[in-house]
Amino acid sequence: MILFIKSIIIGICAILPGISGSVIAVSFGIYEKFIVIVTDNKKIKENKKFIIIVTVGILIGIYVTSYFLLIILQNNVILYFILLGIIISELPCLIKRIKLKTNKSVQIIPCIVSFLISIFLDLMNNNSVIESSPIKYFIGGILFSFGKVFPGVSSSFFLLLLGIYENIILIITNPFLLINNLYLYFPFFIGMLVGGIFFVKLLKYMVTNKYSLLYSIIIGLILSSVFIMIPKVSIFGLIIFLFSFIISFILKNRGE
Numbered sequence: 001m002i003l004f005i006k007s008i009i010i011g012i013c014a015i016l017p018g019i020s021g022s023v024i025a026v027s028f029g030i031y032e033k034f035i036v037i038v039t040d041n042k043k044i045k046e047n048k049k050f051i052i053i054v055t056v057g058i059l060i061g062i063y064v065t066s067y068f069l070l071i072i073l074q075n076n077v078i079l080y081f082i083l084l085g086i087i088i089s090e091l092p093c094l095i096k097r098i099k100l101k102t103n104k105s106v107q108i109i110p111c112i113v114s115f116l117i118s119i120f121l122d123l124m125n126n127n128s129v130i131e132s133s134p135i136k137y138f139i140g141g142i143l144f145s146f147g148k149v150f151p152g153v154s155s156s157f158f159l160l161l162l163g164i165y166e167n168i169i170l171i172i173t174n175p176f177l178l179i180n181n182l183y184l185y186f187p188f189f190i191g192m193l194v195g196g197i198f199f200v201k202l203l204k205y206m207v208t209n210k211y212s213l214l215y216s217i218i219i220g221l222i223l224s225s226v227f228i229m230i231p232k233v234s235i236f237g238l239i240i241f242l243f244s245f246i247i248s249f250i251l252k253n254r255g256e
Helices: 002-014 019-027 031-038 043-046 048-074 077-102 108-123 135-150 155-162 167-174 184-209 209-229 235-254
Strands: none
Touching: 002 019, 002 048, 002 077, 019 043, 019 135, 031 043, 031 048, 043 048, 077 209, 077 235, 108 209, 135 155, 135 184, 155 167, 167 184, 184 209
């Protein structure tokens, strides 16, 4: 039940602009396990229940959030402070994990580079809509899968940048629109599939062979997410943040 609830939360965060569902997956300890399992046929058979629970939970989170997105975004300050607490509580665990698995410290340069790239992309965020085309939707599908696989990168950001975010939300809430706009949505799904396969394999390779580099990049992206997500500071918000941080940190350390 706890895994299912965590998966729903990941799905909710996956559809919110500016938030990376993968960061939350890392914070919940699900991300690395899922990547390792889905790239190994033997492990897929051994962990079918885990895959089904996580996948169904994420899909439910995405579907429900698509309907209530406007309401959530209008009242998202508390949500952001809770997520900030969860995300920041993960950083000491990630640093510790790098040390235990590789006997190395965080690689500063990759960390800084990934941080700056993420901040730069956020500053470039532009909601101007250019003419829709199958190529743009195909690129959107690839970038969407990149954001879903790589922690710290918001898939919704890329869709906003391309001007197709609202259209993707609409297709989730009303699948019948797919029939009338198949020439756009089909390239998007193909791009998402191609990108997903490539990025999952890339992440599997990096988990196996470049662990320190991978998590140094992830730490940089997570830090950038904190700066991008942080809402207007308030005493109430800080109390929520501290409570969320402490609870998440305690639960995370008990789970390791």
